[in-house]
Structures are given as structure tokens and as C-alpha cells.
Amino acid sequence: MNAKLDPPPSPAPPPPESEALLANQALPLGEHIVAVLGHGDPAYGTARKSRAFTAQSDYFRVQFKGFARVAGGQWQRFDGDDGTFHASLNAAWARADHPSRSVLFGPRSGVSLTDAFAGSALDGYLFAQAIEWAKSVYPDYQVTPGALNTAALDEEERLRCNAFYAAQGFDFEWGDAAQKSAAYRKEKAGRLLGIWDGEKVAEVSGEAILDTLAQHDAYKHELEYKLAEVEATQASLRRQVQKERHTNQIMTGVTAFVMLIGLMYAVGAF
Template sequence: MNSRNLKPPPPKPEPLASEAPAPILPAPEDENHLANRSSPQAEKLLALVDNGIPIYLFCRASSGHSFQSDFFRIQFMTYARAEGNKWQPMHGEASEWMNTRNCLQISVDHPSRSVRFGPKSGFNLSAEIAGLGLSGYAYSQAIDWLKHRYPDYTVLPSVMPPAEHEGEDARAKRNSRLAAHGFDFEWDDSSQVHGRYYKAKAKQLISGWETDKVTEVSLSALLSTLSQQDEERANLEQQLHSLQSQERSLETLLQKEKQTNLILTGTTCFVLIFSLLGALGFY
């Protein structure tokens, strides 16, 4: 056999290198820790209507960040409620800045490229401001913030917020409101009471709120109103000053008239007395 006609054996395939293990990601930072690192960034004045009664409250946006995380929170604090023709300052928990009620927040974890809505207990409004459209406003502010910064991050499942009132209708409104923002759901029960809401990508969420229920009071409008009130107050003060001047003039004239009447009365009495004495022959 001619060894020149023999083909060399094919090379043995090299053993495949084992795939590198996925890196171990650090645990997400605690939302309370992130909240303590945040600071207020802006405040807005909102106008609500409760059965025809105006309510004004402040909306505060806070944010913070660390090397691993970002944090955003929207909070509500009630200022005053109209009662009759007077404004009454609100009292109770709705009148204070709180860390677990009347606030909605987002924790962003960069290593896992994921976000989670909070607080852990769920977005919960005080009874004084529940059912007035603030839920939709809060989610819209948070979604706008999130989509602008991290549109491709995954929205992890978060606990469903409690319904703002008791009953199936209130739960249905809660579910419908979150669905309108684009969230998907996973339920713990067939009655859809308890569960979680999530989304594959933040950019798929939708913002929007009931503008007929919640109105942002712009600074220019507020200044215009204050200026108009100052002008009306100045006009009223001027009218009051004019009326007071007229009142003083009338009082002076009245006082002079009283003195004149006294003099005339005294003179008349004196003449009558002397006439009577003359008629009686006393002089």
C-alpha cells in the first residue's frame, strides 16, 4: 500500500469550553434605605372636588440614587377644605407627609435592569382623599418619570394596592385603573382581590389621569389669583375708607345740627317764658 495515498485522520474536535456561570447579582437595596437617601425635588398645588366641595393639597416629588439604585416617590399632603365660605385646614394623617400612606414610589435596580412599585404594603390613600382621582395622577407621574429614564427595564410584580372603598365595585375600579395604565396581573384568587401587577417593559406603560377630578394649579395662575385678590382687597379698603370719611362727615353735621337745635330750643323757651311773664303782669 502506498502510504502517500493515505489521508491523515481528521483532527479530533477540541472539547467545548464550559459556559461561564452567570454572574451573581447583588440583592436589590431596601426601599426604606433608598427613601432615606432621597430629597424633595419639586412641589405642585393640586385642586380636587369632593361632592362639589373644593380641596387643595400639595404634591411632592422626591428622588435619590446610589451606585446600584434609583428611587422616585410622589407624596400627597392635604392643605385645606372649603366649608361654607371659609377654608378649614385639614387634620389627621392626610394633612402630613408620610412614608407609607398617601405616597407611591419606584425602586430601580440597575444590576438586574428591573424596577418595582411600592411601598411594599401597596399604594394606600387616606379616607379623606380616597376616590378623588389621586391614584391615576400618582401612577401617571411615576410612569412618566420611569419611561423617561429606564424604558427598557422590567417592571417586577408588586402587591396590588387596596381598593379605595369596600365592595366589588371598588375592586373592579382599582383593577380597571391599573389595566388602563397598561399593567398585567397575576392573581392569588379567582375573585381577583389579592395579587400583583407587573409589565415586561416600562415603556409599555401608559400615563394619564382624570383631569376633570385632579387639576394642577400653575404658579402663574396662582400668582394671578393672588394679584386679583390683592386688587379687590385694595378696592374694598378704599371704599371702606371713603365710607368711613362720609360717616365722620355725617356725624360732624349731625352734631352741629344737634347743637343748633339746642340753641334754638333754648331761645324759644326763653322767649316763651318772658312772654308768659309779661302777659301775667310780672313786669
């Protein structure tokens, strides 16, 4: 009698692909202007979205680099780290792993900002872009838990960090009573929120840019017209002054001649 053989075990799914490798393969999807407000002087920069596909993964990343800060009507260009696209600073990403039907958000240590934007709402905007992409493309994928450790932070910073993830709809599994370490997770990516403070970080549409350029162009033409009027008035005044000066010179000469004749009569020269 033949013994019934158990089916061979299913092969273990491959480990998730490296997000660094996927980032190197990512191709740009486009760029748009972002205004960072409510954090000192208004600042403007460029957000770039990119994406990479493999048989196993789908990777999305958004990066931001500053262009200029407007202070006292003057545009002050950013340089150094603030004016450069980075792999980890001013950036957020999401990696969908198809074998495990899961989504991981990063950077794993949280969204870090360069010095000029530290303390602004830019981190929430960037993280929301990655969440919005995941919930729209892979809403049924499970969210891979992330680790959260705020033991080294003061109370205000700890509450802000916790609120950062809670605002996006993540659930917490606390590792201690003081709530200083936790795993944040969500059953489905589609149940996350993907929101940010639109009063502090705003996307500037192409129509708004064109409208601003049109207003500046109209203002420039108005100034040029007024300048031409002023120059015409100045030219007219210069001609009038020149005419008055010429007339005065003639009158001065005539007066001097008359006085000379009178003086000569007085001394009996005639």
C-alpha cells in the same frame, strides 16, 4: 492533551436594594400645589417629589400632605395624618434596579390614602407621577410584576381596584376564574400610560397662584377704597347731625326764652 475548561459561571446579580433604605437617602426635588376636587369640598395640599441615586438603584417618590379644605368660603386646615407627609400613606414610588434592568412600583400593597382623601382620585394622581417618571427615565426597563388580591373586597371595590391598574396600561395574569387574584405587569415601563383624572386632581401652577394673589390684592384695595368712602360719608353725616343738634339746641333755647318773656308779660311781670 489539555482539557478545555468551561468558563466560570457569571456571578449572580445582587438582590435589589431596599426601598426603605433608598427612601431615607432621597433628597427633595421640589414641591408644588395640588387641588383635590370632585370629592366633597375642594381641598388643597402640597406634593413633594424626591429622588435617591446609588450605583445599583435609582429611586423616585412623590408624597402629598393636605393643607386645607374650603367649605362655605372658610379655609379649614388639615391636621394629624391628613396634614403630614408619610412614608406609605398618600405616597407612591418607583425603584429602578440597574443590574436586572427592571422597575418596581410601590407601595407594594397599593396606594393608600388618609381618611380625608379616601375615595378621591388622589391615589391615581400619585401613582401616575411614579409611572411618568419611570417611563421617561427608564422606558426600556421591564416592570417587576406586582401582586393583586381582591378576594376580601366586594364587587364594586374589586372592579375599582382592577380598573385602577388597567387604566395605567398594566397587563394582568389572573390566578383564578373569578379574577380575584392576579399579577399585574408590563413588558416595558415606557408602554405604561401615567395618566390621571385632571378634572378631579389638578396641579396649580405658580402663575395661577400669583394671579389669584393679584386678584385678592386688587379686591382688597377695592374694599379699602369703598370702606374709606363709607367712613368719609359717615363722618360727613356725623358732622351734619352734630351741626343740626347744635342748631336745635340754640333754637330750643331761643324758643324757651321767648316763651318765658311772653309768659312774664302775661302775668304782668313787666
